[in-house]
Amino acid sequence: MSQLEAVLAHIDADQPQALERLFALLRIESISTDPAYAESCREAAEWLVRDLSTLGIEAGTRDTPGHPMVVGHGQGPGPHLLFYGHYDVQPVDPLDLWTRPPFDPVLEEREHGPVIRARGASDDKGQLMTFIEACRAWKAVTGALPARISVLLEGEEESGSPSLVPFLQANADELKTDLALVCDTGMFDARTPMITTALRGLVGEELTITGADRDLHSGIYGSAVINPIRVLARLLAGLHDDDGRVTLPGFYDGVRDPSPELRAQWQALDFDEAAFLGDVGLSVPAGEKGYPVLEQISVRPTCEFNGIWGGYTGAGFKTVLPSQASAKVSFRLVAGQDPERIRESFRDTIRAGLPADCSVEFHPHGGAPATVLPTDDPAFQAARRALSDEWENEAVFMGMGGSIPIVGHFQNILGLNSLLIGFGLKDDNLHAPNEKYDLRSFHKGTRSWARVLAALAG
Amino acid sequence: MSQLEAVLAHIDADQPQALERLFALLRIESISTDPAYAESCREAAEWLVRDLSTLGIEAGTRDTPGHPMVVGHGQGPGPHLLFYGHYDVQPVDPLDLWTRPPFDPVLEEREHGPVIRARGASDDKGQLMTFIEACRAWKAVTGALPARISVLLEGEEESGSPSLVPFLQANADELKTDLALVCDTGMFDARTPMITTALRGLVGEELTITGADRDLHSGIYGSAVINPIRVLARLLAGLHDDDGRVTLPGFYDGVRDPSPELRAQWQALDFDEAAFLGDVGLSVPAGEKGYPVLEQISVRPTCEFNGIWGGYTGAGFKTVLPSQASAKVSFRLVAGQDPERIRESFRDTIRAGLPADCSVEFHPHGGAPATVLPTDDPAFQAARRALSDEWENEAVFMGMGGSIPIVGHFQNILGLNSLLIGFGLKDDNLHAPNEKYDLRSFHKGTRSWARVLAALAG
Numbered sequence: 001m002s003q004l005e006a007v008l009a010h011i012d013a014d015q016p017q018a019l020e021r022l023f024a025l026l027r028i029e030s031i032s033t034d035p036a037y038a039e040s041c042r043e044a045a046e047w048l049v050r051d052l053s054t055l056g057i058e059a060g061t062r063d064t065p066g067h068p069m070v071v072g073h074g075q076g077p078g079p080h081l082l083f084y085g086h087y088d089v090q091p092v093d094p095l096d097l098w099t100r101p102p103f104d105p106v107l108e109e110r111e112h113g114p115v116i117r118a119r120g121a122s123d124d125k126g127q128l129m130t131f132i133e134a135c136r137a138w139k140a141v142t143g144a145l146p147a148r149i150s151v152l153l154e155g156e157e158e159s160g161s162p163s164l165v166p167f168l169q170a171n172a173d174e175l176k177t178d179l180a181l182v183c184d185t186g187m188f189d190a191r192t193p194m195i196t197t198a199l200r201g202l203v204g205e206e207l208t209i210t211g212a213d214r215d216l217h218s219g220i221y222g223s224a225v226i227n228p229i230r231v232l233a234r235l236l237a238g239l240h241d242d243d244g245r246v247t248l249p250g251f252y253d254g255v256r257d258p259s260p261e262l263r264a265q266w267q268a269l270d271f272d273e274a275a276f277l278g279d280v281g282l283s284v285p286a287g288e289k290g291y292p293v294l295e296q297i298s299v300r301p302t303c304e305f306n307g308i309w310g311g312y313t314g315a316g317f318k319t320v321l322p323s324q325a326s327a328k329v330s331f332r333l334v335a336g337q338d339p340e341r342i343r344e345s346f347r348d349t350i351r352a353g354l355p356a357d358c359s360v361e362f363h364p365h366g367g368a369p370a371t372v373l374p375t376d377d378p379a380f381q382a383a384r385r386a387l388s389d390e391w392e393n394e395a396v397f398m399g400m401g402g403s404i405p406i407v408g409h410f411q412n413i414l415g416l417n418s419l420l421i422g423f424g425l426k427d428d429n430l431h432a433p434n435e436k437y438d439l440r441s442f443h444k445g446t447r448s449w450a451r452v453l454a455a456l457a458g
Numbered sequence: 459m460s461q462l463e464a465v466l467a468h469i470d471a472d473q474p475q476a477l478e479r480l481f482a483l484l485r486i487e488s489i490s491t492d493p494a495y496a497e498s499c500r501e502a503a504e505w506l507v508r509d510l511s512t513l514g515i516e517a518g519t520r521d522t523p524g525h526p527m528v529v530g531h532g533q534g535p536g537p538h539l540l541f542y543g544h545y546d547v548q549p550v551d552p553l554d555l556w557t558r559p560p561f562d563p564v565l566e567e568r569e570h571g572p573v574i575r576a577r578g579a580s581d582d583k584g585q586l587m588t589f590i591e592a593c594r595a596w597k598a599v600t601g602a603l604p605a606r607i608s609v610l611l612e613g614e615e616e617s618g619s620p621s622l623v624p625f626l627q628a629n630a631d632e633l634k635t636d637l638a639l640v641c642d643t644g645m646f647d648a649r650t651p652m653i654t655t656a657l658r659g660l661v662g663e664e665l666t667i668t669g670a671d672r673d674l675h676s677g678i679y680g681s682a683v684i685n686p687i688r689v690l691a692r693l694l695a696g697l698h699d700d701d702g703r704v705t706l707p708g709f710y711d712g713v714r715d716p717s718p719e720l721r722a723q724w725q726a727l728d729f730d731e732a733a734f735l736g737d738v739g740l741s742v743p744a745g746e747k748g749y750p751v752l753e754q755i756s757v758r759p760t761c762e763f764n765g766i767w768g769g770y771t772g773a774g775f776k777t778v779l780p781s782q783a784s785a786k787v788s789f790r791l792v793a794g795q796d797p798e799r800i801r802e803s804f805r806d807t808i809r810a811g812l813p814a815d816c817s818v819e820f821h822p823h824g825g826a827p828a829t830v831l832p833t834d835d836p837a838f839q840a841a842r843r844a845l846s847d848e849w850e851n852e853a854v855f856m857g858m859g860g861s862i863p864i865v866g867h868f869q870n871i872l873g874l875n876s877l878l879i880g881f882g883l884k885d886d887n888l889h890a891p892n893e894k895y896d897l898r899s900f901h902k903g904t905r906s907w908a909r910v911l912a913a914l915a916g
Contacts, residue, residue: 033774090776097672159774200677204775213739214555215890219658219790219860222762223702223745224754225738229763229785230698237695240688244681277815280683281671284814287681296682304676305687306778307769312786316491316617317662317823318549319788319861320764320889327687328770330777332680356742365775402677403777431778432673 003142007450010137015443018133019107019116021051022442025087025125026105026118032067032088033159041067041155044087048153051132055139057151062171064163067155071174074135076145078457079379080177082416083149084406085128085184086157089120090431097433107439112190115436122428126437127183127445128153130423134449147457150177154406157184160204160366161405168413179379179456180410183449185422187441188269188396193387193448195380196420197373198299198399199407201333203342204306204365207350208326209235211358215311218321226357228325229310235353236327239303243289246303246331248345254336258299266294269396279427297401302332328365332403339367368405373417379456383419386451390444421452461600465908468595473901476591477565477574479509480900483545483583484563484576490525490546491617499525499613502545506611509590513597515609520629522621525613529632532593534603536915537837538635540874541607542864543586543642544615547578548889555891565897570648573894580886584895585641585903586611588881592907604911608635612864615642618662618824619863626871637837637914638868641907643880645899646727646854651845651906653838654878655831656757656857657865659791661800662764662823665808666784667693669816673769676779684815686783687768693811694785697761701747704761704789706803712794716757724752727854737885755859760790786823790861797825826863831875837914841877844909848902879910 001009011018030044031037045061045068052059052072059072067088092102100106105118116126138146152175156163168175188194211226241247258266273293277283287296296302310325312318331342347362354360374380375397387395400420410416423445429435459467469476488502489495503519503526510517510530517530525546550560558564563576574584596604610633614621626633646652669684699705716724731751735741745754754760768783770776789800805820812818832838833855845853858878868874881903887893 033776034772091770091772093770093772094673158776202677202777204777206775211740211744214887214892215552216738217860217888217890218760218762218764218788219660219858220755220884220888221738222755222790222859223758223760224743224751225735225740226742226744227763229766230694233691233694233763233766236688236691277683280674280679282669282683282815284684285682286669286684286813286815293682297679300681302676302681304680304777304779305685305691305769306676306776306780307771308687308691308783309767309771311763311765312549312551313765313767313784314492314549314551317664317786317788318491318616318764318889319660319662319762321762322764325766326771328775330676330775332677355744357740357744400677401680402675426678429672430675430678431776432675434672 004451004454006141007137008447010141011133011446011450014137018446022116022126022129023105025129026120027103029103030088030155031091032156033091038067041088045070045153045155048087052151055132055135056145057149059151062167064167066163069155069167070151070153072151074145074149076148078147079179080148080150081179081181081456082175082177083131083151083181084154085131086124086154087128088155088158089123089125090158092119094433099434114439116439116442117434117436119435121435121437122424123430123435124157124184126442127422127424130442130445131181131183131449133446134453137450138453146453150175164406165409165413168409172414176414177416180416180418182404182407182418182420183422184404185400185420186424186426188398190425191391192393193391193395194398195384195387195395196400197375197397199371199404200301200401201337201339201368201370201408202403202405203331203333203339203367205329205343205346206326206363206365207329208324208361209358210324212321212323215323216321218319221321225321226355227321228358229322231355231358232308232310232325232327235350236305238353244287246301248342248349250345251301251342255301255334256336258295298399299334301334301337304330306330332401333370335370335372337370339369343367366405368403368408371407371411377417379419382455382458383421383452386455387421387448390448390451421448423448462909462912464599465595466905468599469591469904469908472595476904480574480584480587481563483587484578485561487561488546488613489549490614491549496525499546503528503611503613506545510609513590513593514603515607517609520625522625524621527613527625528609528611530609532603532607534606536605537637538606538608539637539639539914540633540635541589541609541639542612543589544582544612545586546613546616547581547583548616550577552891557892572897574897574900575892575894577893579893579895580882581888581893582615582642584900585880585882588900588903589639589641589907591904592911595904595908596911605915608633622864623867623871626867630872634872635874638874638876640862640865640876640878641880642862643858643878644882644884646856648883649849650851651849651853652856653842653845653853654858655833655855657829657862658759658859659795659797659826659828659866660861660863661789661791661797661825663787663801663804664784664821664823665787666782666819667816668782670779670781673781674779676777679779683779684813685779686816687780689813689816690766690768690783690785693808694763696811702745704759706800706807708803709759709800713759713792714794716753756857757792759792759795762788764788790859791828793828793830795828797827801825824863826861826866829865829869835875837877840913840916841879841910844913845879845906848906848909879906881906
């Protein structure tokens with residue numbers, strides 16, 4: 001039995017204990033965006049420090065103006081790898097749509113096999129533990145890590161990572177390594193592993209429109225006094241045209257269509273648009289006319305409304321004419337788009353469309369350009385082979401619609417490429433009620449990392 | 459000293475005790491729209507039953523599917539009058555905009571005199587107590603009520619009055635009187651009393667638009683999957699044209715402009731548009747082009763957005779693509795408009811504008827046509843003279859922008875005209891934080907009712 005085979009066997013045998021460890025981490029309510037959960041975020045960081053220390057990785061928490069970073073270093077042969085994950089999770093509202101408490105993880109038997117059900121099961125606690133469990137197995141079987149491994153675990157990924165850039169800048173010398181490993185992405189489908197080689201960027205904006213200086217009675221002031229919900233609705237409605245294109249001036253400047261070669265590769269994947277939409281109860285693509293769904297969700301820039309509120313939103317009816325209305329808006333960016341120019345174009349457009357007497361306040365929520373990674377790098381090729389060994393189908397290189405700003409920051413601040421490998425599935429309910437992670441993702445994900453580490457150390 | 463003079467003197471002397479009684483009622487958190495306050499609503503009803511009983515009005519609570527009615531009957535000479543008020547109040551959110559607890563009433567010294575600060579101080583507890591205190595003074599001075607008086611106090615006025623119509627129908631014989639007195643309106647200005655002789659109707663609608671069958675990650679599904687906030691914004695934005703007119707088919711059918719005579723009367727009132735808007739921090743009328751502000755807020759039909767919500771609305775940012783988005787919409791109606799036809803036109807328009815794959819659910823919140831009252835009735839003329847005796851300026855007959863559906867129900871179910879007299883002022887912050895009622899409104903309002911009762915008893 002080779003060393004790798006022994007490590008894989010150990011992973012198989014240790015699965016019940018690995019699951020217990022993951023459940024312990026999932027029970028910590030580390031919602032980063034809500035200040036009420038700050039103590040839980042610190043608790044999750046400290047849990048990880050203790051766990052990493054058992055693997056020969058000297059780890060500690062590092063304070064930031066927000067939630068702490070976890071940083072650790074472990075010695076080993078071969079290249080110096082920096083693993084990144086995040087221990088914070090999304091809020092759980094609306095809580096009444098969860099079938100069970102979000103921080104009380106269980107293994108549920110489902111048609112296609114057992115799933116781990118909890119907030120963070122997939123994003124990102126389950127994913128980051130696949131890497132840690134792979135390290136644990138290597139250490140248990142061989143007494144040492146298979147490579148020189150540093151770890152950076154963030155606690156603010158779900159709230160715009162406000163402390164990340166300053167932290168990377170202040171600790172660049174300590175964190176400069178040969179390659180970053182990031183486990184916050186998914187499979188192409190349940191049988192096909194994927195290395196994500198392009199990521200969209202993100203600009204988040206919150207805006208609040210104010211009309212009258214206080215809430216008023218709509219029967220007394222209505223019509224004559226401007227209604228900020230009406231203003232907001234009109235401004236948001238103007239951000240897309242009838243073909244689903246974003247109307248901001250300059251929005252598509254620098255955006256190019258994929259090459260015919262790339263399009264041919266994607267066509268070969270035989271992406272099932274009807275199944276993708278049918279999975280969420282829909283049948284008609286809502287994005288830009290003229291682009292297939294796979295391109296709409298991966299390589300086209302978008303504008304989405306993530307939240308809206310104003311006036312009376314409780315039970316019953318209240319004939320209020322509100323003073324304010326607000327929305328959270330985000331833009332997914334592709335190569336060629338500058339986040340700050342998009343932000344300014346958005347703000348200019350809103351300001352220009354504002355009626356007399358209304359004012360607007362903007363609050364930025366993060367901004368990061370899109371990223372493209374070097375698929376011809378030998379490490380990318382080695383990792384692709386290792387993944388293909390573990391799963392039924394050959395691993396694919398693929399662009400991804402979500403934003404992982406860390407990848408751009410690693411490139412810009414540490415001069416580091418990121419190997420993006422993850423085992424999430426499209427039905428994991430990320431950022432939604434009833435998040436889950438397939439037990440198969442957790443188990444074969446751990447085995448995958450054991451193989452990838454061997455391949456990279458190779 | 460005439461009997462009336464003695465009653466007025468008693469009101470002046472009894473003011474501290476009257477204020478204590480009002481404060482006791484204001485301390486009861488009778489928010490009708492929120493089921494959590496059901497017990498407080500009952501408490502307010504029972505408080506009123508006890509208070510009415512001290513005036514020789516035999517009163518009791520009457521159960522409904524919602525909050526109880528208070529009904530009482532007192533013997534006296536002359537015409538049989540039915541006084542209507544409501545003991546329920548609006549919700550208090552946003553609580554952080556209140557300068558003090560909304561259910562802890564105080565007398566605050568202000569530039570123009572003391573004000574009573576509390577939720578319900580004006581709408582409608584302060585107002586209804588002006589009538590009850592006037593009855594108390596008559597009873598104290600003369601040993602009897604000045605007229606045969608019945609009382610109907612509702613606990614669901616602020617939540618669409620779902621139980622009112624069935625209650626009036628079931629108890630029509632008991633409640634049929636000669637004239638209704640309703641104290642839920644305002645003065646024309648702080649020196650000019652007003653009898654409201656026309657009221658707009660109201661149609662309330664709540665709609666929820668559903669796209670995908672669950673909340674999704676906007677980076678993974680965004681653009682390809684329809685965003686219900688985008689749909690809602692577009693649909694709401696389409697309900698007004700660029701001139702501020704409502705675009706619903708048939709909306710203005712049957713609506714007529716006021717007569718040249720009425721317009722001349724209103725012009726004589728010298729309504730100050732700049733001051734009306736300036737009071738709430740604005741300067742530009744936002745209503746239908748071509749109509750003066752006084753008409754926009756009183757005799758023109760409107761469409762207002764009273765609430766909107768969807769997606770993530772908490773602190774920070776969440777890149778969710780929501781499954782649902784909702785809004786509360788209301789229409790103020792004038793003579794000639796049919797509430798149910800307007801409701802259907804609204805629903806048809808929304809359904810017709812819905813993209814493929816989206817569904818909509820509607821929830822009705824009340825509907826009542828506009829009302830016009832007979833200003834040539836001798837009772838209206840007598841009441842006008844009585845009010846003019848109490849205040850600096852002559853009382854005016856005036857249409858009002860708000861909706862008081864009870865007036866239509868009294869006409870339709872009991873065949874009863876309503877004399878609408880109230881002492882609220884435009885700066886009372888109705889339905890908004892920091893509601894108040896001028897002590898002068900409370901005191902001179904009580905004196906006014908004492909005079910009006912004398913005039914009606916003739």
